[in-house]
Amino acid sequence: MSDHTALFFCLQNLKYDILSYILLNKKEKNVGICGNVSKFAPKIERNQMKKLTKVMFGLLATVCLLASCMKSDDSTITLYSDTAITAFTLGTLNRYVHTTSSTGTDSVYKQTITGSNYKFSIDQENHRIFNVDSLPVGTDVEHVICSVSALNNGSVYMEDLESDDLLYISDSIDFSTPRVFRVYASDGSAYQSYTVSVNVHQEEGNQFNWAQHEKNSDIAALEGIKAVVLDANLCVYGAKDGKTLGYMTTDGISWTTLAEIDDANAYQNILVSQDQLYTLVNGTLQKSADGETWTELNATVDIVKLVAASYDELYGLTADGTLLVSEDEGQTWEEDALDTDKTWLPQTDVAYVCYPAEMTAYADYVLMAGMSAGVSEISSVWRKIVEYDLQGLEDKWVYMDRSDKNRFALPQLENLVMMRYDDGILAWGIKDGAFSPIYQSRDNGLVWKTNSLYPLPEDFENGTVSPFAATTDGKEIWLISGQGEVWQGHLNRIAWEKSE
Numbered sequence: 001m002s003d004h005t006a007l008f009f010c011l012q013n014l015k016y017d018i019l020s021y022i023l024l025n026k027k028e029k030n031v032g033i034c035g036n037v038s039k040f041a042p043k044i045e046r047n048q049m050k051k052l053t054k055v056m057f058g059l060l061a062t063v064c065l066l067a068s069c070m071k072s073d074d075s076t077i078t079l080y081s082d083t084a085i086t087a088f089t090l091g092t093l094n095r096y097v098h099t100t101s102s103t104g105t106d107s108v109y110k111q112t113i114t115g116s117n118y119k120f121s122i123d124q125e126n127h128r129i130f131n132v133d134s135l136p137v138g139t140d141v142e143h144v145i146c147s148v149s150a151l152n153n154g155s156v157y158m159e160d161l162e163s164d165d166l167l168y169i170s171d172s173i174d175f176s177t178p179r180v181f182r183v184y185a186s187d188g189s190a191y192q193s194y195t196v197s198v199n200v201h202q203e204e205g206n207q208f209n210w211a212q213h214e215k216n217s218d219i220a221a222l223e224g225i226k227a228v229v230l231d232a233n234l235c236v237y238g239a240k241d242g243k244t245l246g247y248m249t250t251d252g253i254s255w256t257t258l259a260e261i262d263d264a265n266a267y268q269n270i271l272v273s274q275d276q277l278y279t280l281v282n283g284t285l286q287k288s289a290d291g292e293t294w295t296e297l298n299a300t301v302d303i304v305k306l307v308a309a310s311y312d313e314l315y316g317l318t319a320d321g322t323l324l325v326s327e328d329e330g331q332t333w334e335e336d337a338l339d340t341d342k343t344w345l346p347q348t349d350v351a352y353v354c355y356p357a358e359m360t361a362y363a364d365y366v367l368m369a370g371m372s373a374g375v376s377e378i379s380s381v382w383r384k385i386v387e388y389d390l391q392g393l394e395d396k397w398v399y400m401d402r403s404d405k406n407r408f409a410l411p412q413l414e415n416l417v418m419m420r421y422d423d424g425i426l427a428w429g430i431k432d433g434a435f436s437p438i439y440q441s442r443d444n445g446l447v448w449k450t451n452s453l454y455p456l457p458e459d460f461e462n463g464t465v466s467p468f469a470a471t472t473d474g475k476e477i478w479l480i481s482g483q484g485e486v487w488q489g490h491l492n493r494i495a496w497e498k499s500e
Contacts, residue, residue: 079187080152085122085194088129090115091145096138113139115146127194129181134199134496141198143172148181155184159193205493210457210479213252213486218245220484223264227469227480228272234478235277235291236469237267244279246291252478252486258291271352273309278330280306285330301326301333308352310364310386321347323397337396344399346370346380351418353425363387367425367445368397371412378402378409379416381445400445410439410448417470421477422494426454428470435461435468457487 093113098106118131135141148156148169157166158173159180166182173179175198184191203209219225222238222245229235230248235258237246244266246258261267261281269280277288280303281296288294303316303324314326315336323345325336338345350370357363364386372380381400402409413429413436420426425441427448438454441447455461457479460468466482475495479487 079185080154081185081187081189082151083154083183083185083190083192084124084151085129085148085156085181085183085192086151087147087149088120088122088196089147090118090120090198091147093135093144094140095136096140098138115144122194127192128197129194130197131199134201137201137204139200141175141200144175144198145172150183153186155186157182157184201492201496203492205496206453206491208453208455208489208491210487210489212457212459213488216247216255216480216484216486218247218255218257218484219480219486220482222482224267224467225469225480225482226267226270227471227478228270228277229471229473229478230272230277230291231275232473234471234473235270236480237270239264239267248291252488259288259294261294269306271306271309271314273314274312274329276329278306278309278314280304287330297330303333305350307346307350307370308354308366308368310354310366310384311388313366313386315352315366315368317345317347321345339396339398341374344372344374344380345382345397346372349414349416349429351416351427353418353420355420357385360387360389362389365444367418369410369418369427369445370416377412378406379412381410383445402446408447408449410441410445411436415467417468419470419472419477421472421474422491426477428456430465434465453491457489460485460487 093115095111095113096108097111098108113136118133118135120129120131122129146169150156156169158169159165159182160167161174161177161179169181175196178195178197181194181196182191183194219236219238222240225236225238227234227236233248233250234252235246235248237244237258239245242264244261244263246261246267248256248258261279263281266279266281269278271278275289277291279286281294283304285297285301285303286294287297301316301324302318304319305317306314307317307323308315312327312329314330316324316326316333318324321342323336323338323342324333326333346369348371350368352366352368354364354366357365366384366386367381368383369379369381374380381402382397383400384395384397386395410427411431413427413431416427416429418425418427423442425445426438427441428436428438430436435456437450438456439448440451440454441449460479460481463481463485464483468482469478469480471478475490477489479489
């Protein structure tokens with residue numbers, strides 16, 4: 001660049017530094033830009049001296065820049081009026097974790113968190129900067145180092161919380177409350193303000209919380225109950241006066257009465273496939289999209305019990321224990337393939353769970369368990385991978401062979417319930433006249449272990465042992481007792497993920 005151009009550029013920067021300092025820090029109305037410096041100087045406070053020092057360093061840097069510019073052969077200087085913050089990143093953070101030992105002793109230890117792992121979103125329309133994935137509970141956000149990038153080398157400052165001053169983004173920042181950042185265009189013609197929020201979880205992610213809703217007297221009057229989720233609605237069915245009655249809710253508080261079904265055993269066969277309810281009514285297969293209107297299917301089949309469903313298959317048992325499958329919403333049925341004798345199939349207290357297979361996007365994993373005449377001491381657990389591609393491969397049910405003495409097998413449980421939750425399978429029921437703990441399988445039904453992350457509600461566990469119902473929508477677990485008690489619970493981090 002030419003000497004004159006370099007001199008003009010550097011003096012322009014020098015002018016902005018001096019004007020910024022005077023405009024932002026003058027305290028007396030009668031002191032103008034050209035005011036008496038000797039009058040102004042005694043009024044400079046300690047914090048102003050710090051800022052003045054920073055400005056002086058800026059002036060020194062400008063002089064150095066002038067010298068380097070004089071030696072440069074580049075004669076083009078481009079200044080921009082556009083202004084925007086383009087990136088925001090946190091540095092290393094401290095987190096203080098509270099623990100309690102087995103003896104009840106409380107202690108706190110410090111761990112470090114890599115702030116760059118928590119990505120920040122920049123809303124350019126509303127000028128907001130925030131992290132969608134909140135930092136863990138206990139993270140210190142009062143002492144934060146951050147890195148900010150601006151469009152076209154714009155300058156970024158932060159508004160002081162107690163004055164109109166602008167601060168350099170250099171030292172640690174207190175983000176316990178949202179802060180306002182200003183980004184100035186490189187030509188000094190304009191600036192834009194952004195509100196920066198650093199979000200921190202207020203709960204531990206691996207904490208399970210149960211909330212009890214008001215007791216439902218209608219459900220308490222039912223004999224035996226079963227729960228399913230239909231299109232985000234919780235449906236609870238049970239028998240009363242020779243009929244099956246149903247109730248629906250979205251929040252566990254307000255309930256809608258569903259259409260009566262003229263069969264006391266129909267509730268036992270209620271299941272959901274492709275957002276349709278299915279059940280057997282006096283030996284006839286029926287389906288409903290809303291629990292109000294039921295349609296009888298033109299199917300001739302000797303099914304006595306519906307036991308499971310995949311995305312587009314229904315499974316039912318005949319009187320002699322044969323497992324049948326329907327691939328056309330219950331219209332036609334045929335015997336399903338098994339890898340061993342059908343006497344090992346679960347016949348009573350049957351529960352199932354269906355979820356997408358991990359190895360492909362075109363398959364479901366169906367797991368079915370219950371009591372069987374061919375298996376003693378432990379539950380009979382079967383699985384089927386249902387493929388939806390066009391390869392024509394035969395999908396068959398496979399028995400998850402385990403020893404009766406294996407301590408990681410799923411025990412035989414009355415009133416067995418199963419559900420997919422937190423990338424695993426949860427199962428529990430009634431054992432020896434008491435509620436069993438919740439068992440979890442992380443390997444698709446082979447190994448089952450109790451997990452302290454999933455406690456039953458204390459009042460439920462210590463209450464009257466009677467038939468109960470449980471299901472999940474993937475975020476909330478719903479638990480309904482035979483006394484009409486309704487609990488809604490979730491693991492905090494699962495609720496966070498689903499909410500996001």
